[in-house]
Amino acid sequence: TQLLEQSPQFLSIQEGENLTVYCNSSSVFSSLQWYRQEPGEGPVLLVTVVTGGEVKKLKRLTFQFGDARKDSSLHITAAQTGDTGLYLCAGYTGGFKTIFGAGTRLFVKA
Amino acid sequence: DAGVTQSPTHLIKTRGQQVTLRCSPKSGHDTVSWYQQALGQGPQFIFQYYEEEERQRGNFPDRFSGHQFPNYSSELNVNALLLGDSALYLCASSATIITPYNGYTFGSGTRLTVV
Numbered sequence: 001t002q003l004l005e006q007s008p009q010f011l012s013i014q015e016g017e018n019l020t021v022y023c024n025s026s027s028v029f030s031s032l033q034w035y036r037q038e039p040g041e042g043p044v045l046l047v048t049v050v051t052g053g054e055v056k057k058l059k060r061l062t063f064q065f066g067d068a069r070k071d072s073s074l075h076i077t078a079a080q081t082g083d084t085g086l087y088l089c090a091g092y093t094g095g096f097k098t099i100f101g102a103g104t105r106l107f108v109k110a
Numbered sequence: 111d112a113g114v115t116q117s118p119t120h121l122i123k124t125r126g127q128q129v130t131l132r133c134s135p136k137s138g139h140d141t142v143s144w145y146q147q148a149l150g151q152g153p154q155f156i157f158q159y160y161e162e163e164e165r166q167r168g169n170f171p172d173r174f175s176g177h178q179f180p181n182y183s184s185e186l187n188v189n190a191l192l193l194g195d196s197a198l199y200l201c202a203s204s205a206t207i208i209t210p211y212n213g214y215t216f217g218s219g220t221r222l223t224v225v
Contacts, residue, residue, distance in 0.1 A: 006152075033213040042114070042200050042216030043153070050211060088152055090213070096166040098143070098214065100152035 003027075004091055004101035012107045016078055021104040023089035024071045030094040032072050034063055037086040037103070079108045112137065114203050114217035122223045123191050129222060131186045135203030136215045141165075142184040143214065144176060145200040153200055159184050160206055188222075196224045 005024050013019055023032070031050045035043035047056050049065035049072060056063045060083075062075040076083055086103045093099070115134040123129050135142050141160045145153035155168035159178035178184045182203075188195055198221050202214035 004152075031211065035213075035216075040218070040221075042202075042218050043214075044216070045213040048211055048213050092213075096158050096160075097155055097168070099155060100145075102150075102152040 004089055004099055006087075006089060006101035006104050008104060009102070010105045010107075012109065013079055014109050015081055018075070018077050019079060019106070020073055020075045021087055021106070022071070022073050023101055025091060026070065027091065027093070028069050029091035030069075031092045032065055032069070033090045033092070033098070034072070034074055035088040035090060037088060043086075043088055076106075079106075081108050081110050084108050114201055114215050116199075116201050116217035116220050118220060119218065120221045120223075122225060124225055125191055125193060127191050128187065128189045129191060131188075131199050131201075131220045131222070132183070133186070133201030133203075133217060134183045135201075139203035139205050139215065140182055141204045141206045142178060142182065143202045143204070144184070144186045145202060146170075147198040147200055147219070149197070156186070191224045193224050196222060198222075 007022050033048045034046045037043040047063045052067045052069045054065045060077045064073050086105050088103045090098050090100045117132045143158040144156040147153045156170050157167040158165050162178045173189045175187045198219040200219045201217045204214050
């Protein structure tokens with residue numbers, strides 16, 4: 001059974017702080033996506049990483065794919081209240097199925 | 111450019127009833143996947159439709175069935191509803207050939223409550 005484990009499950013920080021959330025698996029993925037979901041809405045795609053060791057930046061967000069393509073991290077610099085939400089990682093196995101982790105719920109306080 | 115449209119947005123059903131949820135994919139997308147998201151959890155894969163056929167299925171009972179129409183829209187049907195079926199049902203569309211690189215576009219979901 002393929003599983004994606006995300007940590008921490010919940011994170012509450014002050015505006016301006018930095019944070020890193022993690023996504024780990026024992027399986028190898030063809031690609032890995034990060035989504036952000038706000039209450040009452042569907043997940044919105046932030047980034048896709050494909051190559052082992054790949055690093056992508058999206059403004060204050062930095063995404064890294066592990067060398068073995070089994071894990072990933074998301075680092076946010078100088079968090080803002082607008083970053084509040086549920087961060088989901090999702091792994092594509094190539095078998096027409098994308099599996100999701102349980103998510104990290106981030107709350108940024110003003 | 112309209113994204114993924116799901117209807118209805120909210121639904122309340124009684125145990126044992128049947129429900130049909132609908133999804134129109136983003137323009138240019140040919141593949142529809144359905145996910146169930148329980149409160150506080152990540153989305154769980156139900157099944158995926160491509161070319162009007164169920165291409166892959168997750169670990170859900172046969173009470174969950176679906177259909178894809180020639181215009182790529184899709185329906186999710188759930189029979190004999192249980193309390194545990196209460197969840198947010200998400201439709202995700204993609205263009206099959208580039209799914210690994212472009213991920214999914216999700217609708218806002220249908221919130222199903224079974225009482």
